[in-house]
Structure formats: C-alpha cells, structure tokens
Amino acid sequence: MGSYAQTQNTNNALHLEIQQETAAITDSLIKVRRYLHQYPELSGAEEKTAHFVAQYLRRLGLEVHTGIGGHSVIGILRGAQNGPKIAWRADMDALPSEDPDGVPFASKHPGVRHQCGHDVHTAIGLGIASVLSKQKKDVKGTVYFIFQPSEENYKGANAMIADGLFDLIQPDEIYAAHISPMPSGLIATKPDYVFANYRQLKLTFEKSNIADVEQVISDSRSILSELQNVPSEGPFWNNRTLLDPNIGVGSPTTIFKDYITVEDNMPVEEKENTIAVSAYLTLSNPTILDSLPTYVERRLQTSGYANALKSVSYASDTFVYGEQRKQLINDAVLTKEVLSRLSSVYGDTVVPPMYGVIPDGRGDDFSFFQERVPGVYFLMGGSNFEKGIIAMPHAPNFNVDESCIPSGVTFFSSLIVERLYQ
Ligand SMILES: [Zn+2]
Ligand SMILES: [Zn+2]
Known part of the structure; x- marks a missing residue:
C-alpha cells in the first residue's frame, strides 16, 4: 500500500506517521494473523488467543486487564495529556466448520476455523495499538482496546458488561469494524441501521x-x-x-x-x-x-x-442463539462526522457511500456496547475479485485479501487520532 493523497487536514503529520509505521509492521501483522488462523478457538474457549493478545499489548507497554466476562483482554493506552477517551473493539473467536480452507496456513484445530475474519480483526486491533503506542507522547486522551471473546454466540459483549467492563473503562465513543465482501481497501458504514x-x-x-x-x-x-x-x-x-x-x-x-x-x-x-x-x-x-x-x-x-x-x-x-437480541444502531451524528473525517484524510474513494441495509437479522453483539456508549460499526472490505478472494463471512469459500490488514490499521488509527484531536 502506498501513501495516500491527502487533502487539508490539521493532523497530517500524524497521519503520515501512521502510514509509515503501518508499513513497517505489516509483515509482522500478517504473521500474527496467520498464526491466529492456524490456531482458531471457538466462542468461550479463546484462552490461547487471549494470552497471545495480552502478551502483545504488554510488550507495547499498554496497561492490560484480562478475564473480564470470559477470555477478554483490555489494553489501555494513556496519552501524555488528558483528552477524549476512545474505544476500539475487536472480536477474537472462530467458528465450528468442516468446510475445507484453501490457504497454506489452514487451521490445525480440526472442525474449527476463522471463517468470519475475527483473526483479521484481532491482527488489525493489535496493529492499531502498536501504531498508536508509538505516538504516545503526542496522544491527548486515552485509547481503550477491547478484545472480545464469544461474539459468534452473541454472549461476549453482554458478559463483559455484566462483569464490570464499564467500571474499568469509561469511553466517550466506541468503534469496531467487520470484514465484508467489498474490495479490500474500502470501508463503509451508514447512520442508524447497518444490518436489518x-x-x-x-x-x-x-x-x-x-x-x-x-x-x-x-x-x-x-x-x-x-x-x-x-x-x-x-x-x-x-x-x-x-x-x-x-x-x-x-x-x-x-x-x-x-x-x-x-x-x-x-x-x-x-x-x-x-x-x-x-x-x-x-x-x-x-x-x-x-x-x-x-x-x-x-x-x-x-x-x-x-x-x-x-x-x-x-x-x-x-x-x-438463545440470547436476547439487540439492534445495532450507529450514532447518526458521530457516523456522519467520522465518515467526513476519513474522507478528508484519505479521500472519498476509500469511503464509498452506503445506501442499503444488509438483510442479516443476526447483526453483531457490538450493539450491546453501542447501547452504553455512542459508537460506529464499520464494514471493511476484504475481497479481491481478480484473485478470486471473496470475504463473505461464514461462506464455505470465505477468504481474505490480507492487504486489508494494513489498510484497516491505517484508516482506523487515523480515525482514532481524528477523534482524539477534535
Ligand atoms: Zn460470524
Ligand atoms: Zn464476525
């Protein structure tokens, strides 16, 4: 990924640093993702994944908390100065699956596979933490990284909240992204409903x-x-x-x-x-x-x-899945604001407009976090049609173009910086 043509933005120097730092860690993030892909863990059993994530965050120098509502990990990046408190959520669990996975780093756990891209979400979350921790001296405010277990069975977010997540952290805003079949390098969302x-x-x-x-x-x-x-x-x-x-x-x-x-x-x-x-x-x-x-x-x-x-x-x-469903609703004001900020940094073409609502009644249990904290849920492209890679979550042929890892880290690190320096 090259650098982007930037329009007027007061945080340009920081965004440029984000791009450079992302480029420097891309190979290692792809290794992280492939490692997670090889050792997927089902909802409620994310023990080794959580351990790996916690170790990674500790090495970055973040304050780390584990075991809130299951195999969760919270990383806290405190900036040198006070300011807004922004949370980023990544989910970590895999799916039961017998579908053959064509990648050379296929799952070593029979019957379990990262078929919803949560390995990619985890790698991107770690990437953002890594990039922003390099800017710690400049950071005005606090960034919370929430690595959530048990998204697939719709239990994890609720369990974390019930176990005191929001006693430990008090974010002003919360964000998350999910792999989607759009081409890699694009992100999209809309106010209110994303899923039906x-x-x-x-x-x-x-x-x-x-x-x-x-x-x-x-x-x-x-x-x-x-x-x-x-x-x-x-x-x-x-x-x-x-x-x-x-x-x-x-x-x-x-x-x-x-x-x-x-x-x-x-x-x-x-x-x-x-x-x-x-x-x-x-x-x-x-x-x-x-x-x-x-x-x-x-x-x-x-x-x-x-x-x-x-x-x-x-x-x-x-x-x-036997759990009370909660509708995912993007905060309308915040959604418009972050989309316009992302366009101002990276141009309109990386943030295509979204007019429709996906007819998936399951949604994402990120909705329980959004109920407490205004937030935005993004769809992030992971497909590469020329290469035959289609990132349709849960589909038998689900696969991800890993170029979405550096683009996700870049866009969402910049998004957080834009929210810290409003
Ligand atoms: Zn899923
Ligand atoms: Zn998912």
Whole structure:
C-alpha cells in the first residue's frame, strides 16, 4: 500500500506517521494473523488467543486487564495529556466448520476455523495499538482496546458488561469494524441501521370473540406473509447482489432499502383466553418498524376480526442463539462526522457511500456496547475479485485479501487520532 493523497487536514503529520509505521509492521501483522488462523478457538474457549493478545499489548507497554466476562483482554493506552477517551473493539473467536480452507496456513484445530475474519480483526486491533503506542507522547486522551471473546454466540459483549467492563473503562465513543465482501481497501458504514432489524410481530385475539379459531390463524398468517414487500425469489436473496453496482447496498437505487421480509415459520401461542399468531420479520429501518403495527391493526379492523383483536405488537425480546437480541444502531451524528473525517484524510474513494441495509437479522453483539456508549460499526472490505478472494463471512469459500490488514490499521488509527484531536 502506498501513501495516500491527502487533502487539508490539521493532523497530517500524524497521519503520515501512521502510514509509515503501518508499513513497517505489516509483515509482522500478517504473521500474527496467520498464526491466529492456524490456531482458531471457538466462542468461550479463546484462552490461547487471549494470552497471545495480552502478551502483545504488554510488550507495547499498554496497561492490560484480562478475564473480564470470559477470555477478554483490555489494553489501555494513556496519552501524555488528558483528552477524549476512545474505544476500539475487536472480536477474537472462530467458528465450528468442516468446510475445507484453501490457504497454506489452514487451521490445525480440526472442525474449527476463522471463517468470519475475527483473526483479521484481532491482527488489525493489535496493529492499531502498536501504531498508536508509538505516538504516545503526542496522544491527548486515552485509547481503550477491547478484545472480545464469544461474539459468534452473541454472549461476549453482554458478559463483559455484566462483569464490570464499564467500571474499568469509561469511553466517550466506541468503534469496531467487520470484514465484508467489498474490495479490500474500502470501508463503509451508514447512520442508524447497518444490518436489518429482526423482530417478532404478534397478533393477539380474545378467544371468546372468535367463532372459528383455525380460520383466524390462517387469515392472520396470510396478513402477516403479505407484509413481505420483496419477491420471494430473486436477486434480493443472493448475497452477491449486496455488491451489485446498480442494486447493491452502495447504489442510491439499491433494492436493500425499505424492505420487510417474513419468515415462513409463524408460531401460534394458545393461552386460556387468548390466541396469538406471530411472524418473524426482517426490517430495514425504524420508520417501517414503527409504522407496521398500526398498519396491520387497520387491516384487521376491516377483516371481520375487529372485535376479537386484542393487540398487534412486537414481542419485547427476540433471540439470537438463545440470547436476547439487540439492534445495532450507529450514532447518526458521530457516523456522519467520522465518515467526513476519513474522507478528508484519505479521500472519498476509500469511503464509498452506503445506501442499503444488509438483510442479516443476526447483526453483531457490538450493539450491546453501542447501547452504553455512542459508537460506529464499520464494514471493511476484504475481497479481491481478480484473485478470486471473496470475504463473505461464514461462506464455505470465505477468504481474505490480507492487504486489508494494513489498510484497516491505517484508516482506523487515523480515525482514532481524528477523534482524539477534535
Ligand atoms: Zn460470524
Ligand atoms: Zn464476525
């Protein structure tokens, strides 16, 4: 990676240092990533990974804390002067997988593989810590590095918070990035939703006012399934469409906005006096989310079930792998600010606009951190289409162009510097 043409920015000298320092450690970071890739550990079992990370951070001279809510590591870089407190989160766990991994540094742990890029996230987190620790004398403020276990099973962030993470550190802002199938060297995000929301919408009826229960169930299911506003087959359901120049998430004419999808499975809950029919919905934005219950209620008012209808509402909790789901929401003001700062340092082309919302209802448990601290979640390109490398997390052929490691370290170190020197 060469140096970038820089526009006017008051921190240019620091950004230049970041680029030089990143270039100097790139080979060693790629070694780190390959080592982690060879020795992947499942959620909750990240013992050796955490040990490796803690050792690395100690060697950089950071204050290190371990074992908060599992195999976590916190590195604290205190600048020479007081200033803002910025946190960077990297996740460390791997996935159970039997898919063959084509790289020469494939996993030595049978059935376990870094198939979501958390080895790359960890290497980038260590890279940022390394680069910024070189600037320690200039740093005005504090940088917290949060290396999180158990992201894949949606437990780690919650466990860390429950175990006192925010007693130990009090960040003003928090950031994270995830590998995505965009080309390496690009980063993207948007205010509010990056991933769709996933909610259970429930229609509840009074049994006493229903003549034919089976009919109510079948009519409710029809009404719920008609909420889906994308064709049940077609490009929307193909992961590759996300990157399509005309209808993908980067296009103003994207098909990935203002959508609702409805899962086929529609459970019925029968109680003594009530019967509830529900559907699991994937929703692209809060406006649709908020307006839907009223819309469904109106439809039911004219359906002949007006008297029997008790409520139309979202279940208070939806679950991911048995854990309470929390919607990832990027702080709108902060998102616009950091995108404009990154463009000002590295140019518009590395930060392509994002118009669509990814229809993945699982999200990332970074949302639990964001609930406490305003923050932004980035997607970071890891693909190289010319080389046939497609960084689609969890896909059998998931692979990463390692050039995203130095670009990630550079961009996100600069991002943190921009936040420290606002
Ligand atoms: Zn994953
Ligand atoms: Zn992941």
